[in-house]
Amino acid sequence: MKRIVFPLAILLIAAASHAQTPPPPLISPEVRSDNRVTFRFRAPNDKEVAVQIEGKPKPIPMQKDDQGVWSVTTDPLAPDYYGYSIIADGVHMFDPSNHAIKPNFLNRASELHIPGPASLPWEVNDVPHGEIHHHFYKSGVVGDHRDFFVYTPPGYDPRAKQTYPVLYLLHGYSDDASAWTAVGRANVILDNMIAQGKAKPMIVVMPLGYGAPEVLLPNSGVWRDRAITDRNFNKFRDALLMEVIPRVEEEYPVIKDRNSRAIAGLSMGGSESLLTGLNTLSKFAWIGAFSSGGMDPDFDKDFPGLDSSSAQQLHLLWIACGTDDGLIEFNRKFRAWLASKNIAHVDIETPGYHTWMVWRSNLTEFTALLFR
Amino acid sequence: MKRIVFPLAILLIAAASHAQTPPPPLISPEVRSDNRVTFRFRAPNDKEVAVQIEGKPKPIPMQKDDQGVWSVTTDPLAPDYYGYSIIADGVHMFDPSNHAIKPNFLNRASELHIPGPASLPWEVNDVPHGEIHHHFYKSGVVGDHRDFFVYTPPGYDPRAKQTYPVLYLLHGYSDDASAWTAVGRANVILDNMIAQGKAKPMIVVMPLGYGAPEVLLPNSGVWRDRAITDRNFNKFRDALLMEVIPRVEEEYPVIKDRNSRAIAGLSMGGSESLLTGLNTLSKFAWIGAFSSGGMDPDFDKDFPGLDSSSAQQLHLLWIACGTDDGLIEFNRKFRAWLASKNIAHVDIETPGYHTWMVWRSNLTEFTALLFR
Numbered sequence: 001m002k003r004i005v006f007p008l009a010i011l012l013i014a015a016a017s018h019a020q021t022p023p024p025p026l027i028s029p030e031v032r033s034d035n036r037v038t039f040r041f042r043a044p045n046d047k048e049v050a051v052q053i054e055g056k057p058k059p060i061p062m063q064k065d066d067q068g069v070w071s072v073t074t075d076p077l078a079p080d081y082y083g084y085s086i087i088a089d090g091v092h093m094f095d096p097s098n099h100a101i102k103p104n105f106l107n108r109a110s111e112l113h114i115p116g117p118a119s120l121p122w123e124v125n126d127v128p129h130g131e132i133h134h135h136f137y138k139s140g141v142v143g144d145h146r147d148f149f150v151y152t153p154p155g156y157d158p159r160a161k162q163t164y165p166v167l168y169l170l171h172g173y174s175d176d177a178s179a180w181t182a183v184g185r186a187n188v189i190l191d192n193m194i195a196q197g198k199a200k201p202m203i204v205v206m207p208l209g210y211g212a213p214e215v216l217l218p219n220s221g222v223w224r225d226r227a228i229t230d231r232n233f234n235k236f237r238d239a240l241l242m243e244v245i246p247r248v249e250e251e252y253p254v255i256k257d258r259n260s261r262a263i264a265g266l267s268m269g270g271s272e273s274l275l276t277g278l279n280t281l282s283k284f285a286w287i288g289a290f291s292s293g294g295m296d297p298d299f300d301k302d303f304p305g306l307d308s309s310s311a312q313q314l315h316l317l318w319i320a321c322g323t324d325d326g327l328i329e330f331n332r333k334f335r336a337w338l339a340s341k342n343i344a345h346v347d348i349e350t351p352g353y354h355t356w357m358v359w360r361s362n363l364t365e366f367t368a369l370l371f372r
Numbered sequence: 373m374k375r376i377v378f379p380l381a382i383l384l385i386a387a388a389s390h391a392q393t394p395p396p397p398l399i400s401p402e403v404r405s406d407n408r409v410t411f412r413f414r415a416p417n418d419k420e421v422a423v424q425i426e427g428k429p430k431p432i433p434m435q436k437d438d439q440g441v442w443s444v445t446t447d448p449l450a451p452d453y454y455g456y457s458i459i460a461d462g463v464h465m466f467d468p469s470n471h472a473i474k475p476n477f478l479n480r481a482s483e484l485h486i487p488g489p490a491s492l493p494w495e496v497n498d499v500p501h502g503e504i505h506h507h508f509y510k511s512g513v514v515g516d517h518r519d520f521f522v523y524t525p526p527g528y529d530p531r532a533k534q535t536y537p538v539l540y541l542l543h544g545y546s547d548d549a550s551a552w553t554a555v556g557r558a559n560v561i562l563d564n565m566i567a568q569g570k571a572k573p574m575i576v577v578m579p580l581g582y583g584a585p586e587v588l589l590p591n592s593g594v595w596r597d598r599a600i601t602d603r604n605f606n607k608f609r610d611a612l613l614m615e616v617i618p619r620v621e622e623e624y625p626v627i628k629d630r631n632s633r634a635i636a637g638l639s640m641g642g643s644e645s646l647l648t649g650l651n652t653l654s655k656f657a658w659i660g661a662f663s664s665g666g667m668d669p670d671f672d673k674d675f676p677g678l679d680s681s682s683a684q685q686l687h688l689l690w691i692a693c694g695t696d697d698g699l700i701e702f703n704r705k706f707r708a709w710l711a712s713k714n715i716a717h718v719d720i721e722t723p724g725y726h727t728w729m730v731w732r733s734n735l736t737e738f739t740a741l742l743f744r
Contacts, residue, residue, distance in 0.1 A: 023462050025590060042463050045417045068461075089440075090395050091414045094466040099477050101466075108468050124517050129508040136501035136559075145496050157623075158530040187508075218397060251529075 026069065028097035029084070029112045035076040037112060040097065041086045044068025052092070054083040054109070055355045057324075062086075079116025080357050081185070083109035102183050105216050106174040111183075121364040122185040127195035128154030132181055137247070141211075141239040147177050148207040148244055150252065151187050153194055155201070158253065165371040166203045166254040167286075168240065169363075170265025170272050173215070173222075173294070177208040180363075183356055184266075189364055199367040203254055207244045209269050211235025223294055230296070237276045241283070259315070262370050264288030266359045267327075271295040274334075278303050281313050286370055288318040290362040291354055292334075293327040299337045308342035316369055317345040320362045322352030398441065400469035401456075401484045407448040409484060412469065413458050416440025424464070426455040426481070427727045429696075434458075451488025452729050453557070455481035474555050477588050478546040483555075493736040494557040499567035500526030504553055509619070513611040516585060519549050520616055522624065523559050523576040525566055530625065537743040538575045538626040539658075540612065541735075542637025542644050545587070545594075545666070549580040552735075555728055556638075561736055571739040575626055579616045581641050583607025595666055602668070609648045613655070631687070634742050636660030638731045639699075643667040646706075650675050653685050658742050660690040662734040663726055664706075665699040671709045680714035688741055689717040692734045694724030 028040040039051045041062065049070040050059035062070035083102045085092045092108045094101060100111040118125050133150040153164070169186060171179040180186040186204060193199035212232040215222035222228050249256055263284050265273040270292025277287035296302055311317070317338070321331040328349070338345050348365070352358040400412040411423045413434065421442040422431035434442035455474045457464045464480045466473060472483040490497050505522040525536070541558060543551040552558040558576060565571035584604040587594035594600050621628055635656050637645040642664025649659035668674050683689070689710070693703035700721070710717050720737070724730040 042461075043418075044461055045419050046415075047417050089414075089416055091468055093468045094473075094480075096463055096465045096480050099475075099480075101473050101475075103471075103473075105471050108466075108471075124508075126510060131508075132506040134504040134506065136496075136503075138498055 026097045028071075028095055029110075031112070031114055032073075035079065035114050036073050037077055037114070038071055038073045039084070039086070039095070040069055040071045041088065041093075041095065042067075042069050043088055046070070046089050048089055050087045052085050052087055053077075053112070055353050055357055057353070059087050077112075077114050079114045079120060081122065081183070081360075082112045082114070083107075083183075083356065084112055085109045103176050103178050104174050105176060121189045121192050122360050123192075124188055125192055125195070127191055129191050130154050130187055130194075131156065132187055135247070137243070139239055139243060141243060142213065142235055144213055146208045146239075148205060149177055149181060150206070150248065151181070151190060151204040152252070153201040153203070154191060156203075161253075163253045163255050164201060164203045165260035165262070166205060166248065166252075167262040167264065167367070167370060168205050168207070168245070168273075170209050170263070170269025171206070172209075172265075172267030172269055172291075175209070177206060180204075180206045184360055184363065186363060189360065190367065193364065193367055200371045202367070202371065203248075203252055205244065205248050207240060209236060209265070209272060211237070211239060226296060229294060233272060233275050233295075236272055237280075240276060241280065245283075258283055258285045258313075260371060262286035262288070262316075264290065264318075264363075264366055265292070266290040266362070267292060267354065268294050275302060278306050278311075278317075281310060285314055286316045287314065288316070288320070288362070288366045289331075290320050290359050290366075291322060291325050291327055291331070292319075293330050295334075297330070297333065299334060306341070306343065311341075311343040314344070317343070318348065318366055318369065319345055320348035320350065320358075320366075322354065322358045323349050324352060325354045325358070327354065398469045400443075400467055401482075403484070403486055404445075407451065407486050408445050409449060409486070410443060410445045411456070411458070411467070412441055412443045413460065413465075413467065414439075414441050415460055418442070418461050420461055422459045424457050424459055425449075425484070427725050427729055429725070431459050449484075449486050451486045451492060453494065453555070453732075454484040454486070455479075455555070455728065456484055457481045475548050475550050476546050477548060493561045493564050494732050495564075496560055497564055497567070499563055501563050502526050502559055502566075503528065504559055507619070509615070511611055511615055513615060514583060514585065514607055518580045518611075520577060520579040521549055521553060522578070522620065523553070523562060524624070525573040525575070526563060527573070528575075533625075535625045535627050536573060536575045537632035537634070538577060538620065538624075539634040539636065539739070539742060540577050540579070540617075540645075542581050542635070542641025543578070544581075544637075544639030544641055544663075547581070549578055552576075552578045556732055556735065558735060561732065562739065565736065565739055572743045574739070574743065575620075575624055577616065577620050579612060581608060581637070581644060583609070583611060598668060601666060605644060605647050605667075608644055609652075612648060613652065617655075630655055630657045630685075632743060634658035634660070634688075636662065636690075636735075636738055637664070638662040638734070639664060639726065640666050647674060650678050650683075650689075653682060657686055658688045659686065660688070660734070660738045661692070661703075662731050662738075663693045663697050663699055663703070664691075665702050667706075669702070669705065671706060678713070678715065683713075683715040686716070689715070690720065690738055690741065691717055692720035692722065692730075692738075694726065694730045695721050696724060697726045697730070699726065 026040040030038040052059040062072040095110040102109040270289035277284040398412040402410040424431040434444040467482040474481040642661035649656040
């Protein structure tokens, strides 16, 4: 063996045959001991480069050095996971120096982790870990090949007699079905909450949230055109009720009883939780909506059979939104409507934008309340 | 509700507050009806942009139009999945117009799919689908938190009595544990092969392949420094034999018999399959090595107990490499050594570089031979 050539080496050699010398790799993002973060991006000829960080209202301009490397160091950031993108001459890019990527159909974001104490619910700790199951099926309702994920808690043994309550947990617009685990760290949060006795062991099912996948295409009209928006919600509900739930109840030892069945989601998935859950109280007794939006604001039309009497079957209706979220007024309006109908619910307003930092905290708080 | 603001809208608004007008989205890659592909990349100020496609020896230069958009249209490509990266003024980038990403710790590549006929083993078909299980654990051998994936075939029911043979399937250097499913489409290939009766139903276990994860750090010395290279191989073997296999055999209905246990891998994982398999014939009777490299070329030292007599316990020793792969000579040398020791093995040389196109085909051929 004269020389071992691996893929990286091949890429570097190929790059070298094209440009003269491959530039040295950059470290980006670099998290400093005081939680300030340096971002770096090599683009010697670009005119304007900035970094957009999840939860920051504006992109942060970067400055170029004489090597053509743009950089900026932020103020200290609270320990958490953040999405970010590099905006290079107007184009949102993944950070090419970072292998950690947020899966998403429409947005391009890399992932930054500011490590924090073990007490943070999304930090991986030395506790028993659950498992994530990835299922694939052809949807008769929607007509596509699609997937869903299932979290089973630590100690889950399909051969044992134990049965579990189940949470159906829905992602937002532009996310894929992996979002709640890959970005939301739902499995890590549940592992920690269960280990601390703060959440009951439960199964969490995370389906693909599009009833009309064409809403992901450019100019689909979704959110402006009520017809496609409603088709997306309605077909999602049908796929959940007619395909995902029956399969979960066949394959997993879940308790088949509304008292042990919850539904919650974020943004589009929050509206799906409300539209599906509040209109199917025979199946769901626990409902959570995090930063929800996209529903028709005519709530009497959205929830025709809902009143204070039927809503008494609910054990929990939990409505959360960040106060800096563009959807806060919509959520306040919905809660006012609930109050006007004397429908008991929990109002949660926390600081924050339309971000996963808010939703990871929402999930932590919400799962602590379930199945009690 | 005055206006619905979703994450994409927030990003666009934020971008608009920074640059004057957000540029219109590009379509890239665009697969044409004749399988030519157009790549596009907006970078008005860059001096030199090219696209590097997996399996092509050189980057393909792109040309800039008066809108600052670089593009190139390739010759027709064979139906397959290809990794590719945009090289912008010397920096390897993900394509910002494409949400499909190849997970990898070191290389940055987007994914291109040229759809092909249903007969291609990696195309999703209307056949029963298996399931992918994602496990997390703290490794006592290595000391880190790590993961492994398990494919269970269609119809798998942990509560039933059926037992399965098991293939341990190892990724290459720079890959993560998801590589064989996310990039190699191992689950799709197995679904199709099993549906056609070409492969026996089997469980496939895909562990993280690093015994010394520091080999991923810059300047680790791996592949040049025998000590760290061997530590990586040895600790991987220990984690597999002492941690992963016992857990799999406890949690899955696998047949606990060398005749029903296979090990195979690509590149670094090919060497791990040989080093672990051929030195542990008490556990493995089926071994595959695809484009392997990184082993000490002193094979007498690598395989001290192996001779034609002990090797007769093997049902299959399958050594494959692409003829354009930089590792072809190493593989020929290894096969010559096997021949010199009268150790029966199968020689496979196919056209191709060090690519997933080669490895998906390798997996298809190899799994057809297993457990017969």
